[in-house]
Amino acid sequence: MILGCVALVSVVSFVCVPQGTQAARPGTIRGRVELRRPTSPVERRPGVAELGSPAPRDVPNLLRSVVYLESAPRGAFETEEGGHAIMDQRNETFVPHVLAITTGTTVDFPNSDRFYHNVFSLSKTRRFDLGRYAAGGSRAVRFDRPGIARVFCDIHSHMNAFILVFSHPFFGVTDDDGRYHIDDVPPGTYNVIAWHEGTSSDPKAASVPDGGIAELDFTVR
Amino acid sequence: MKVWSMAACLAWLAFACRMHAQTLPSEPISIADGRVVVSGDVSGTVGTVDPGFFNLTDYDHSALRLMRVDVSATVNAGDHFAVLGEVRAENLDELSPYALFLRVKPWTAHDITIQLGRVPPTFGAFARRTYPADNPLIGYPLGYQYLTSLRADSLPETADDLLRRRGLGWLDRFKIGNQTFEHGLPLVNAFHWDTGVQMHAATENNIVNGTVAVTAGTLSNPLFHDDNNGLQYAARMEFRPVAGLILGASGARGPFVSAGAATAAVGEGHDREFTQTAWGADVEYSRHYMLLRFETIVSEWRLPVVSEPAIAVPLRAVSTSVEGRYKLAPGLYVAARLDHLGFNDVHGTTTTAPWDAPVTRAEAGIGFSIQRNLLLKVSHQYNTRDGGPLRRVEPQTAAQLVFWF
Numbered sequence: 054m055i056l057g058c059v060a061l062v063s064v065v066s067f068v069c070v071p072q073g074t075q076a077a078r079p080g081t082i083r084g085r086v087e088l089r090r091p092t093s094p095v096e097r098r099p100g101v102a103e104l105g106s107p108a109p110r111d112v113p114n115l116l117r118s119v120v121y122l123e124s125a126p127r128g129a130f131e132t133e134e135g136g137h138a139i140m141d142q143r144n145e146t147f148v149p150h151v152l153a154i155t156t157g158t159t160v161d162f163p164n165s166d167r168f169y170h171n172v173f174s175l176s177k178t179r180r181f182d183l184g185r186y187a188a189g190g191s192r193a194v195r196f197d198r199p200g201i202a203r204v205f206c207d208i209h210s211h212m213n214a215f216i217l218v219f220s221h222p223f224f225g226v227t228d229d230d231g232r233y234h235i236d237d238v239p240p241g242t243y244n245v246i247a248w249h250e251g252t253s254s255d256p257k258a259a260s261v262p263d264g265g266i267a268e269l270d271f272t273v274r
Numbered sequence: 275m276k277v278w279s280m281a282a283c284l285a286w287l288a289f290a291c292r293m294h295a296q297t298l299p300s301e302p303i304s305i306a307d308g309r310v311v312v313s314g315d316v317s318g319t320v321g322t323v324d325p326g327f328f329n330l331t332d333y334d335h336s337a338l339r340l341m342r343v344d345v346s347a348t349v350n351a352g353d354h355f356a357v358l359g360e361v362r363a364e365n366l367d368e369l370s371p372y373a374l375f376l377r378v379k380p381w382t383a384h385d386i387t388i389q390l391g392r393v394p395p396t397f398g399a400f401a402r403r404t405y406p407a408d409n410p411l412i413g414y415p416l417g418y419q420y421l422t423s424l425r426a427d428s429l430p431e432t433a434d435d436l437l438r439r440r441g442l443g444w445l446d447r448f449k450i451g452n453q454t455f456e457h458g459l460p461l462v463n464a465f466h467w468d469t470g471v472q473m474h475a476a477t478e479n480n481i482v483n484g485t486v487a488v489t490a491g492t493l494s495n496p497l498f499h500d501d502n503n504g505l506q507y508a509a510r511m512e513f514r515p516v517a518g519l520i521l522g523a524s525g526a527r528g529p530f531v532s533a534g535a536a537t538a539a540v541g542e543g544h545d546r547e548f549t550q551t552a553w554g555a556d557v558e559y560s561r562h563y564m565l566l567r568f569e570t571i572v573s574e575w576r577l578p579v580v581s582e583p584a585i586a587v588p589l590r591a592v593s594t595s596v597e598g599r600y601k602l603a604p605g606l607y608v609a610a611r612l613d614h615l616g617f618n619d620v621h622g623t624t625t626t627a628p629w630d631a632p633v634t635r636a637e638a639g640i641g642f643s644i645q646r647n648l649l650l651k652v653s654h655q656y657n658t659r660d661g662g663p664l665r666r667v668e669p670q671t672a673a674q675l676v677f678w679f
Contacts, residue, residue, distance in 0.1 A: 096304045098313040099348035101360045101372075102394045102402040104485045104510075105387040105474040106379045167479060169517050169560065175605050175646055182604040184562040187517035205646060211301075 078264035082245060083234035086118040086227050086271045092250045095211045111143065113150035113214070115250065118227045118273065120235065121153075123244035123256050125221030135159060135195065140204070140214060142170045147204060147214035156197055156220050163191035171207035178202045178218055201251075217248065240264075247271035299679040300647050308350070314679055315344040317406035321672030326665035327444035328633065328657040331419055331465055332457055335364050338412060338672040344372070344405065353382050373467050385476040385483075392498065393472045396487040396508040397524040399556040399569055400595075401464040406676040410565075410599040410609035412653045413637050413670075417571045417593025418464040420615055422630045424575060424589070425459060426495045427452040427532040429539050433583040433629075434622045441631035441662015450580065451535030459494040461552065461573045461593050461615075468496035468506070484511045492528040492550040493573065502536065504529030504546040518561050524554040530575055539578035548576050551588070563601040570594045583622055589629050590618040605643035609653075612636050631661030649676040 092115045100107055135157025141148045143165040154160065162172045164186055172192070173182040178200030183192040185208070196202065199220040206212035217224070223243075225233040235245075240263045244256035252274055259267040302313040321338030324330070329337040346360040359374040375391030395401035400418050403409065413419075421443035423436070429450040430436040439446055443458030470489030477483065487508045491497030506528025513521045531539075531548035556569040574588035597611040613635040617628035639653025651674040659666045 093304055093308065095301045096308050096311045098302050099311055099346040099358055099360075101346045101348070101358045102405075104389075104394060104396065104402070104472065105385060105476060105483065106356075106377060108385070108480075167517070173604055175643060180604045182563070182601055184601065185518060185560050185565075186562070203646075213301075 077240045079237040079239055080261040080263065080265045080267065081234055081236050082120075082122075082225075082238055082243075082259050082261060082267045082269055083232070084120075084269040084271065086120060086231045086233060086247045086249065086273060088116065088118070088231065088249060088274055089272055090274045091115065092274070095213055097209075097211045108145075110145035110211075111148075113146050113148075114229070115150060116227070116229050116231070117149065117151045118231065118233070118247055118249040118271075119151060119153045119217050119224055120227065120233045120245060120247045120269075120271065121217075121219060121224035122221065122235070122238070123246050125223055126239045126241060126243075137161060139163065140216070141165055142172070142206070142212070145206075145209050145212055147206075147212055149214070151215045151217070151226065153217045153219065153224050153226050154196060155222055156199055156218055157195070158218070159193050159195045160216060161191050161193045164188055169208055170212070172204060173207050174202045174204045174216075176200070176202040179216075182207070215250075245269055247273050249273045300645075301679060303679070310347065310349050312345065312347045314346070315342070315405050315407060315676070316678070317342045317674055317676045319412060319672055319674040321412070322670050324668065324670060326657065326659065326668045327421070328635065328659070328668055329413060329419070329670065330421055330444045330457065331414070332421060332460065332463060333364050333465055334457060337414055337419060338670055341365050342406065346373075354379050385478070385480070387474045389472040389474070390470075392467050392469050393487065393489070394467060395462070395464065395493075395496075396472060396485050396510050397493055397526045397552065398462055398510075398554045398571060399520075399522055399558065399567070401462060404464045405678075406651075406674060407647075407649060407678045410597070410607065410641060410651075411611055411637050411639050411655075412651055412672045412674045413611070413635065413655050414464065415569065415593070415595040415597075415611065416613045416615040416633055416635055417461045417569070417595065420460055420633055421458045422460065422591065422617075423458045424494070424577075424630075425452070425456065426492075426501070426530055427535045428454075428456075429531065429535050429577055429580075430585060431539075431580045432622075433585045433620045436585055436589075436620060436629050437622045437625060437627055440627070440629070441659055441664055443630065444664075450539045450578075451532070461571050461591055462493045462554075463496050466496045468492075469498050470505070481514050482512070483514075485509065489528070492530045493526050493552050494550055494575075495530065501532040501534075502529045502545040503533060504549075506550075518559060520556075520558040522554075522556040522558075524556075525552065527551040531577065536578060539580050544578070548578055550575050565599040567597040568595070585629075586620055589620070591630070592616050607641045608638070609641065610636070610638040627661065631659045633660075634658045647678050650674070651676065 169185040196218045202216040204214040225235045227233045242260045247254040349357045356377040360372040361369045362372045378388045423439040423443045430448040468489035472487035474485040490500040508526035510524040529546045530550035533545040536545035552573040554571045571593045595613040599609040601607045615633045617630045620629045637655035657668045
């Protein structure tokens with residue numbers, strides 16, 4: 054997992070220039086990520102010392118993968134502008150479980166539960182601890198370095214999430230069927246990687262035609 | 275030799291966690307689609323020698339020189355039933371069953387739980403968070419750990435007998451009952467769990483919850499098999515008016531003296547008369563990076579009155595602790611606890627004094643998360659004891675590495 058984070062940081066930090074032309078129309082890379090062995094959600098630790106039964110909780114959506122270009126076209130960084138994203142804490146689950154953003158993005162962590170949460174990350178990408186805050190409260194964290202931040206709750210150890218921070222905008226998150234699309238990709242040939250719950254696929258080459266679509270499917274895990 | 279063994283284990287733990295971060299579990303092990311879940315806590319503690327036995331637990335180990343392994347498991351059988359258990363080994367001794375009980379949730383729509391078997395402590399707040407990862411410091415609150423001179427199976431004949439054993443709870447015996455030297459008992463035993471049945475209920479939003487239990491032993495002396503034909507009744511109420519604030523109150527009462535010792539003291543048929551009664555209050559408040567806890571316990575024991583000078587019953591002990599933790603940075607916190615354990619006076623032939631030597635402890639430390647589930651703690655504590663033949667002032671320093679999954 055840690056190696057995966059390091060790999061992501063390093064590969065997206067390097068930029069190689071594909072054979073694109075400035076006048077060309079951008080295209081799309083799309084396809085499907087098949088999960089060979091779906092991941093199980095992290096269970097609560099056995100509450101041997103608890104006096105009552107644990108309350109029901111939501112199970113995170115573990116079907117989502119992230120597909121991204123290993124190397125970004127020239128100029129990808131010139132338009133980089135961090136926006137806002139939200140990772141909610143709802144019924145002892147981070148929603149979404151996987152969040153993909155560009156560098157400079159600020160992520161809000163609202164607490165939608167009645168009880169405290171304490172979001173933190175000890176990842177090299179972004180080390181933070183938001184402390185305890187109650188329902189209706191929110192804290193924000195800005196992500197300035199590319200890489201993967203593993204996010205946890207200090208009170209509920211089964212709560213975890215991933216934030217993938219890219220230094221370019223060429224990535225897509227799959228839907229529940231595993232389908233993805235990466236739009237506005239300048240024509241050229243790129244190495245594309247699919248990531249799922251800490252596991253990355255081998256890079257696959259995709260040739261994006263002028264104004265066209267490149268189909269690329271993956272199988273991970 | 276044992277210290278070096280523990281140090282070696284500690285070093286191995288640190289090495290293993292760093293080298294095998296990719297393979298060591300960081301989350302509970304889930305089997306059969308989550309129906310079986312196993313988790314573990316491993317901690318290694320090295321500390322200075324404790325000649326005053328301030329940190330001895332009733333497992334006869336110093337809390338500051340301890341290798342502890344806990345493995346917990348739950349087997350879920352549908353929405354209504356689960357079996358939970360925990361085994362523990364200290365200093366690489368044999369595994370001992372810490373907990374094993376059936377959890378029944380009769381109605382899924384109501385927050386009511388019944389637990390049967392060796393169940394978690396109903397009384398107080400600290401006894402359910404003794405795990406190293408839950409304890410911001412290394413030492414334990416005195417009320418849950420410090421061994422008084424009282425025993426359930428060995429009784430003083432007079433007040434003079436009792437006063438002679440002040441401060442000697444680490445190894446103790448009196449004239450009546452069991453003549454084997456053994457350790458005394460704490461106010462509330464956090465390290466052995468009692469056996470019986472427990473019922474917990476909470477309001478829909480968990481603003482108020484309560485627990486009642488009937489068990490074989492007492493707070494000081496939890497038992498697997500009853501030793502005096504009497505049951506303990508315990509209750510706890512919690513009130514959570516706002517997020518981050520927990521107000522708790524607890525009470526318990528049960529026959530304390532074993533049937534054998536009671537018979538030896540006053541004849542048969544009286545073993546249910548010699549009780550331990552305790553009351554507790556606790557407050558927890560947390561906000562942002564701060565966590566504050568306060569807990570006080572008042573415990574009274576009624577012992578047989580055998581000979582003059584008679585022991586004035588009940589014997590009373592009061593434990594009070596205040597604890598705080600503050601996070602300085604991600605993965606780094608400071609913590610401190612101030613703790614006092616006092617006893618009421620008894621009158622001997624020549625002296626009047628607290629029946630056991632009062633103890634005060636101040637402890638402060640830091641915790642640093644090397645990774646999410648690998649925590650390094652360092653703490654320093656200062657212990658004082660007002661009486662007894664052993665060392666009365668004792669500074670202690672310890673380091674603890676905690677790994678959990």
